[in-house]
Amino acid sequence: MIFQNPEYLKELAEQAELIEKLLDIGAALSSTQNLSTLLNLILAKSREITCSDAGSVYLVDSTDNTPKLLFKVAQNVSLPNLSFREFAIPLTDRSLAGYVALTGESLNIPDAYQLPPDKPYRLDSSFDRDISYLTRSVLVLPMQNRQGETMGVLQLINRKVRSDVTLVPENTLEMTQPYGEWEEQILRSLASQAAISIERNALQDSIESLFEGFVKASVQVIEQRDPCTFGHSERVAQLTVRLAEEINTTTNGSLAEITFSDRQIQEIRYAALLHDFGKIGVPEAILTKSKKLYPHQLEVIRQRFALARRTLEWECTQAKYELLLKNSNQKSTKTENLPPDQIEQLDANLSQAIQQLNDCWNILLEANEPQATEKKPVDKLSKLTQIVYRDIDGETKPLITPKEMNLLLVKQGNLTPEERLVIESHVTHTYKFLEKIPWTKDLKDVPTIAYGHHEKLDGTGYPLNLKQAEISMQAQMMAIADIYDALTAGDKPYQHGLPTITALKILRKEAAQNKVNPEILELFEQRQVYQVIGHSLDVVMKLA
Amino acid sequence: MIFQNPEYLKELAEQAELIEKLLDIGAALSSTQNLSTLLNLILAKSREITCSDAGSVYLVDSTDNTPKLLFKVAQNVSLPNLSFREFAIPLTDRSLAGYVALTGESLNIPDAYQLPPDKPYRLDSSFDRDISYLTRSVLVLPMQNRQGETMGVLQLINRKVRSDVTLVPENTLEMTQPYGEWEEQILRSLASQAAISIERNALQDSIESLFEGFVKASVQVIEQRDPCTFGHSERVAQLTVRLAEEINTTTNGSLAEITFSDRQIQEIRYAALLHDFGKIGVPEAILTKSKKLYPHQLEVIRQRFALARRTLEWECTQAKYELLLKNSNQKSTKTENLPPDQIEQLDANLSQAIQQLNDCWNILLEANEPQATEKKPVDKLSKLTQIVYRDIDGETKPLITPKEMNLLLVKQGNLTPEERLVIESHVTHTYKFLEKIPWTKDLKDVPTIAYGHHEKLDGTGYPLNLKQAEISMQAQMMAIADIYDALTAGDKPYQHGLPTITALKILRKEAAQNKVNPEILELFEQRQVYQVIGHSLDVVMKLA
Known part of the structure; x- marks a missing residue:
């Protein structure tokens, strides 16, 4: 039994309601993948359970040699308009949160202005002064993972005697009360459950960024085999993603019906980043051939x-x-x-x-x-x-x-039909490569999107000679981004990059011949999607 | 208030203890990353809370067109020696678990042999017959994620009136009781928290396997540029990992002091898989040069x-x-x-x-x-x-x-000193590539391990001419695996693979000249580490 309080039964009744609440909070913490949402959730729920007027969450930042406390989230019911911006404080035992982070002890303080003189921590009363607030009872808890490492600190301020009062400095003394022992214990458990979720989120983020980093780095080294195309994949990804975002805000025409979810935009991005990965299968001699004879x-x-x-x-x-x-x-x-x-x-x-x-x-x-x-x-x-x-x-x-x-x-150009086929085979190489990869459910269409980037609406593209209805919208978008970047970057050993205005003219001709999607191209022009890779039509028109 | 039971206060007292337990279970569920551990944990804790004699966990498998229920875990206190093997049953509403999985409803059944005749589900009494057991009270709960999708089913069997009894068919009727409403509600929440953890684990696994799959596929396409080395990286990874495992079981000599954690073995594996990635930076002409003149x-x-x-x-x-x-x-x-x-x-x-x-x-x-x-x-x-x-x-x-x-x-050989330098530069290319990647904390040493695979103990290796003390143990292990595979696979366009016995002889000479670590090599031979890539000394001795 964790309860030593004489008002045993009354508290038991209160805690019975808690069970449901706590289980729900646990589930919510486990399922939240966004750090800020998670921190706001743990703070709000902890305040609700303890009837706290205010509170804040700190995270320990050990990324460099001087560990810091990051002040991440603050909530204050009595001061709802309080503006808050994240900042870092040194990690020392002079602050309440710092002490808890360093020692792993909880602090249950009845009056923050009456701290034990033999302890190192002190209240930074400048906060109260700055916002005209009075901090009284404080509960400061470490957020620890299963290994007992402190990931952050949960600080609850001013436990209210009634939930419906607003604390102004004048009524704070009578309207607040100290935190109980049971609250300290339960909240400590809850804070640690939050810590575990934070840790798992960080782990997942780090694996995702590892994957992303690996993809980008490999695309770069493969592009380095053909200096003419350096940076091309990244630019096509930027252009195609921006195009998707612009389609999402389109309110008329047939594109208005199309919406890409965040998941799909991520899928488009990977498909675009990897669309030329198969060039690894094309010999350097053909890739970099600059005249008709070697x-x-x-x-x-x-x-x-x-x-x-x-x-x-x-x-x-x-x-x-x-x-x-x-x-x-x-x-x-x-x-x-x-x-x-x-x-x-x-x-x-x-x-x-x-x-x-x-x-x-x-x-x-x-x-x-x-x-x-x-x-x-x-x-x-x-x-x-x-x-x-x-x-x-x-x-x-x-x-x-x-x-x-x-x-x-x-x-x-300078390639024989046979050599052109070898170059064109990069699309099939890309597809075969991407098909081998165990994509997550969210990214399952990456291979087919990338496979379609050289198809033409009239069926004259390659490698499958698909017609418009068979080519995914994503591949149609990528085709435009790909042609645009190839033209403006000058992707052939014997060609310089064309100005934006000329590239757009060539693309319009392609659209008129039913090669690329005219509506997507129109949006590409109207919304100046190409500016995402640093092209400005004004500048290029002057050059042209 | 969730409690309608007249024995209100008594139950409240019981539930007070539950709070601590539930919070701890929540934290444990969130932090467990192994599926089997997680399922055993949720079942054990649920049984403990409800004083259930037995129970099982099923997962919904929708990977193909006919969804199935996978019978994953079973526990039975009264039959501790019961052997269990995972199996699949069709997902229909004829079974208790299937009904719950399909409808999302809980089933709280006082007597499994007295089921309501208007319901589709029936008890498969063959289980009881096979193991001489009597199923009576049953609580079957869906494990649902936050979107309300049922991931699995938690089934608790025979709530006991006293935790210390062993149920035999003769005493089951008197020693069991029905499950209460509160247990149904709390367990349902807990089951869903488990579902969320299962889902998060699956997501993390899928991203990890995506990363792994991408790494392997890129290594393969890069190796395809030089047919002589196809499969080399994967084999070096297998050899080095096996070497690490063998070192972990060594009890004498200086290697006895060395232990590689699972994390480190994973790190070794990635370093070995990627050790030749930099060959992408070596022109095909040099890689595949077979005579002195092109x-x-x-x-x-x-x-x-x-x-x-x-x-x-x-x-x-x-x-x-x-x-x-x-x-x-x-x-x-x-x-x-x-x-x-x-x-x-x-x-x-x-x-x-x-x-x-x-x-x-x-x-x-x-x-x-x-x-x-x-x-x-x-x-x-x-x-x-x-x-x-x-x-x-x-x-x-x-x-x-x-x-x-x-x-x-x-x-x-057939390479000039200049061409040899270009080939050797692959190590530096590998390092530069790996350095660009945001490795997780667990894999942070992948770049340096891979960087050291051509260093020699006496400082005559490349690219840094490190001496033994400066070369990580992992790189020293990989060096032996690398040389062994290069020799036996015949990694040069003009060379055939050597038999194991000859390769070992060459390695012994290298060890005698203080090029490779003699203790690691001894272990490599003694434990026949090379068998991991399908080489058998017996067979090869016959050929030699």
Whole structure:
């Protein structure tokens, strides 16, 4: 039995009501995941049970070398308009809360202005003066976890004799009473239950932030393989999340019907952060390819041109030698009768052939540049397909191999259809990667949202050629954010970033061709969603 | 007031004791993170409060389309040796627990063999028959979260009139009594507090498994860049964790003093899983390099050899032509007096020079193979440094450039010191990556443990050249696991995996040279830690 009070039965009756209340508070504490809500809840319920006029909650902050007490929450019924801002005080035994935090003892003080002189703690009466209040009875309790570590302090002030009075300094002495022993004991248990919930919340927060941190760090290291895309995933996440928030505030049009919950916005964020994760499966050589030929291919061709030239030179000399030999062998006495015309002709042929080789090389260098549009036709190249040389094995071979020619004949950009497929495979790699991960129920759609970011409304996207009805709204939003950032950041090795105004123009064209969602794009423009990544249309218009 | 019972005061006195008990149960429920412990706790405490002889806990399983009730925990004081194994029953209203789970109603049944005929639920009396027990009073309560969803069912059986009796079928009727209304109400609250804890635990588990799944999946995709190392990180994690567990059971030697907590073992596991994460920062070309020259370099050299040969041929013909020309110009009447000896000599010189080129090429091909040991000296190569050819620009150039020669002169393996540094930089990349991540307090040493896995006890490791005293025990363990797996898996493009017995021999040599910890290695061998990744010494000895 915890009760030593002579008014035994009366108190028992009061406590009977408590049972229900306490169990409900326990359940509420366990289920609250927001720290501020939790602290306000424990304070309000503790005040209610004890009929306290005021109270506050402190948390121990040991994150750096000088531990502090964070003054987190304050409630005061008599002064409902009291403004409160969180602040830190040094953790010493000179304050009531500090003493309790350091010793783990409870303090049950009948009159805060009559403290035992042999104790270190003192009331900071400046609070009372500042707010014209009189602190009298005080109950200060440690909030301890199961290991007995003090996580915080619960301070209850002025136990009232009647719950309906408002304490003004004039009536405080008669309208308050000391806290009882049973209240101290029960509240201490309750405070510790709060401590356990705080600890569990902190643990959960730390695991969530560990996950988030790991995701972001891995996205960054994967992006570093292709310097052109650095920061892209984070920006697409910011743009898509902002777009979702803007859709939530839309009141007309078909988007007005759509609302994304906090859970869904978190899901969108992870899908966007991870949409290009599959690029890890694309070889660096293709990711960072900047011309049509890879540098080592050009080097091999250069050597082959040299061999071809030398072969021409050799063949010319050979012809001249044979001419001379034939001439000599005719045993003509007219040794002065050399065929200078023929020799000259051979030399001239050689010069011409070398010139042709040089022309070819220049055409090849020109054709090797990536073309964003089809403006520069590759017609000249077709001439080159006919040119052969004699290799050292004696065989006649094309100067540019069909494989090389295939690379050079690319009409848009610098990638062959095969290479483009490899690049496009990043979406499937992303999906396969994300599918392997045991997403929580709240994030279960991350893989499919990310999977859809290159689909087009008219079914011309990839990898599944989905049509609008099959593409999730989230993926449609992300598609716009992705294209916008790719255009403005200049995500290809041979492209600079475009100004916002140009990117929007390209996106409008895409919308007109039923590639991206026109309503989402309109909102993207109207609400200037792009400003979330630091783009301002005003500034960019001046530059444009 | 929740109490309608006329024995008001007596019950109040009982309930006063309950307050303390209930608050303590609440705190215990909130702080318990293990599901089985939690379920046993709620059942034991509920039985204690209600003086129940037996009880069980069921959880609702909605993971597939046919929801089930999982019979998770059973306790029976009168039958303490009752064996119990978890099983699933269909979720229908025909069973007491199923009815409660489906309706959310409590059932307070005075006699389980006298059920109301208008209700769907029936007692499965086969349980009683099987264990020679008699179920009489039953209290069945839903375990509901704050949203009112039923997570499970708490079933209490046979409220005893005295706590010290053992119920045998003969005395059950006289020694049991029905459950009271207050017990129903209080227990329902407590059951729901348990439900909230179960839900929070499940949430935390799901986030932890999300993190774990993400880590494993990213490690896998990063390893896929270098097929030789696939599965390496997971195996090193298994080996190092097993090593830690074996150290925990060591009772003699200096390792006996070392104990790793569950937290530390988890930390070791993550450090090992992630120890090679920094390989993402090493270009694929270096990671997968299989010979001393990259394939495209060999291709360029091949072309250069062709050019050199053609140049020799040209020069020979040129010399012959000039000889002939000179001869003709001497206007000698003896035109038959050609210099065949000289011509033959020139042709012979050419043949010899071409032969020399071919020899060079063969030496180069031989030198291009990686050498695991210094057995094959690269002396022949030094001859090649002198060989030059005349390029098409007329300049004389070395046939093998100093840069290429530098690659070919590598004495061990196939990497130059510079490339080796790039490979070694993966440790620093790993550390920089891991440092960016907001590890929880429990995992705070993951970065430093992973950072030390290539350090050697004598200070010859990298990247910090730490000595034994500066290398954490965890990193010393991981170093052995890492080397063992690298050797047995064959982690280099030109190496096959070695048998266990050979790998251990190499490790013993490392230990003798004060590179790896000999005591840990001894334990690794003695306890056959390597079997954790499926290696059996017996099998491998046969192969060796």
